[in-house]
Amino acid sequence: MSENAHNPHTGRDGDNHPEGHDHAEEHEPIIHEAAPSYYEILEISIRELLTEKGILRPEEIRRQIEVLDSRxxxxxxxxxxxxxxxxxxxxxxxxxxxxxxxxxxxxxxxxxxxxxxxxxxxxxxxxxxxxxxxxxxxxxxxxxxxxxxxxxxxxxxxxxxxxxxxxxxxxxxxxxxxxxxxxxxxxxxxxxxxxxxxxxxxxxxxxxxxxxxxxxxxxxxxxxx
Amino acid sequence: MSTENLVKHLPNDIGGTGSSDDKIHIFERDLYPWEKRCHALLDVLDYHKIVNTEEKRRGTENIGSEMAGKLSYYEKWIVSASNLLLQKGVLTPDEIAVKTAEVAKRYNLVL
Amino acid sequence: MKSATDYNPATYTVGEQVRIAMKFPVGHYRVPMYMRGRTVTISKNLGRHINPEEEAFGRNAGNESWYYMVRIPQTELWQEYNGPDTDMLEIEIFENWLEPIKKDIT
Structure with missing residues (x-):
């Protein structure tokens, strides 16, 4: 995977703060239209596999996202x-x-x-x-x-x-x-x-x-x- | 030096280990869409008790200290979910390999 | 009619001093290292719940056990604690992690 595909979508948190960040400048989320990271690809894949096997229904995920957004x-x-x-x-x-x-x-x-x-x-x-x-x-x-x-x-x-x-x-x-x-x-x-x-x-x-x-x-x- | 502490002391167990020099990075951001989907996915897996919340936690701890230190929060979650679904026989390694390659191809990526 | 808890009453009572075990599970645990071996006071009986250390291995039902809120003065936890003696830390502990205080034999 290319390097720039990795960074914007990782959502790295304080568990692993990249060194040398200027934290005062960190407030703006970076909006990229970059390709998904490996982990996003993994998330899409797991979700689709579970859906194809009939273990989850896509609307269950959508409904739960709505629940999360409502809180x-x-x-x-x-x-x-x-x-x-x-x-x-x-x-x-x-x-x-x-x-x-x-x-x-x-x-x-x-x-x-x-x-x-x-x-x-x-x-x-x-x-x-x-x-x-x-x-x-x-x-x-x-x-x-x-x-x-x-x-x-x-x-x-x-x-x-x-x-x-x-x-x-x-x-x-x-x-x-x-x-x-x-x-x-x-x-x-x-x-x-x-x-x-x-x-x-x-x-x-x-x-x-x-x-x-x-x-x-x-x-x-x-x-x- | 003995390695037993790597077994006995999980990498997520960090209470009291920090120093005053480790200032808290106080900032706000919205989750990326995939992070929120990942959160919702694990919630739904817990509702069905396919992977419960505590299993998911265990899965984020049992990835070794290198991954624990380098992966972001939701990166650990999706790796944990993948490992648990494999262990439970819900998914197979090859299914994940084939599907991730297929998804990557949609974005003109090669894994 | 008697309930299950009548046959399995809580071992410890609010106000009692107990010791958190010095033991080392493998794979998963919910008692942080910094609390191991500490003498604490039971501040609340929280009822019964499935022990998360078992839930983590897929046991989703049955086998509930008592758990408690316990508290310890910060100055006992950390030698160099910077704050008044009254500052406290509270944490939930399941009964399998608690031991009665052993009286000195001498």
Whole structure:
């Protein structure tokens, strides 16, 4: 295979960052009309073989892509804001994340168990998966590359405060940091603290503050943004 | 030096091994279409328990440390899926060889 | 009527101190190296689930076992930990990885 056929489609993540990248310049996805990489060819081949054998139907893949596309941090944000506004929902959410998601019409399609980690003025949670990339996909969508990266996965359990600082999040010494290594059957979402000064915000305005990163625990909701 | 640690300590098990010099590359990007298709494929294989999620994870770990270090996230997934479908007798090596050559030809590529 | 869990009750209770085994599976595992041999406190009983270490070899049903949330102070995990003594780490561990704390014989 030619070299230029290899690069644009690899989707290399932080597990294997090419050296010497200027990370500040890395935000734009590269759109190439280049030939598919070997791995894309393998993906097409496996999918077609399974379809030809009648093991999968093409519409199952298409439907699942639609499911993936329908999930984003907006769903988690709705749950968080409902918990902020409705104490009864908050306790149901902390008690049973799956039921609280499904009550809002959000199916936990991957059959995982959702556990909500409640931040308090004295406790801050942050989530990492050191063994792979466990993530609450049904309510947050697919994880960002940095969440799957070697750097985040290898460092967060050992120096969470330094990692949080790289995200611009400084947690005071008097606040306990609890790192959740998500490695087995549960999936976690952080329920962040509602920021001060939002007493007059409506639900929509509050949802805008609840970003993906606040539900992973690497950021705090802030009205200054 | 003993090689037993290569067996006992899987390459994906990296918690606590990083140093503060390994800064986190914080950026956003959309998945490439093939990556999303690959994700959906493995989800559907899990729904049917043809390859479950945990088997797929095992498959991404059991590719040796060289591949583990060099392949991207979804590259590992599709290699893992291929190996597992072969091990389970769902696909044969030759079927993959013939099909990948055929797909490559559509794009005027030779593997 | 008795359920299966009445006959297979959880071995450990919330608040109890236990040790994570120092053992070495081959092929696949869900207990990271950095947790092996550590003394931890059970913070939550998470119920029963198929052990992912078995699921990874195609066992999709049956044989569920207890698993727990456990916690350990960061300062016990990492000698040079940079943060207050109250900082914690939590992780899920299946019962087959837990051992009662052995009392000193001397």
């Amino acid at each position: 984003s941090p907006a769903l988690g944000a709705k749950m968080v804001v409902k918990a902020w506004l409705d104490p009864a929902y908050r306790s149901r959410l902390v008690q049973n994340g799956n039921a609280a998601a499904e009550e809002m019409g959000i199916s936990i399609y991957d059959n995982t168990k959702l556990t909500v980690l409640e931040n308090t003025p004295g406790v801050h949670h942050v989530i990492v998966c050191t063994l792979c990339s466990c993530y609450p996909r049904p309510i947050l969508g697919l994880p960002p590359d940095w969440y799957k990266s070697k750097e985040y996965r290898s460092r967060t359990v050992r120096e969470p405060r330094a990692v949080l600082a790289e995200f611009g999040t400084l947690i005071p010494e008097e606040v306990q940091v609890i790192v959740q290594d998500s490695t087995a059957s549960e999936r976690y979402m952080v329920l962040p603290l509602r920021p001060a000064g939002t007493e007059n915000f409506n639900a929509e305005e509050l949802e805008a503050l609840v970003t993906r990163d606040t539900m992973i625990g690497v950021a705090l909701p802030s009205i200054s943004n």
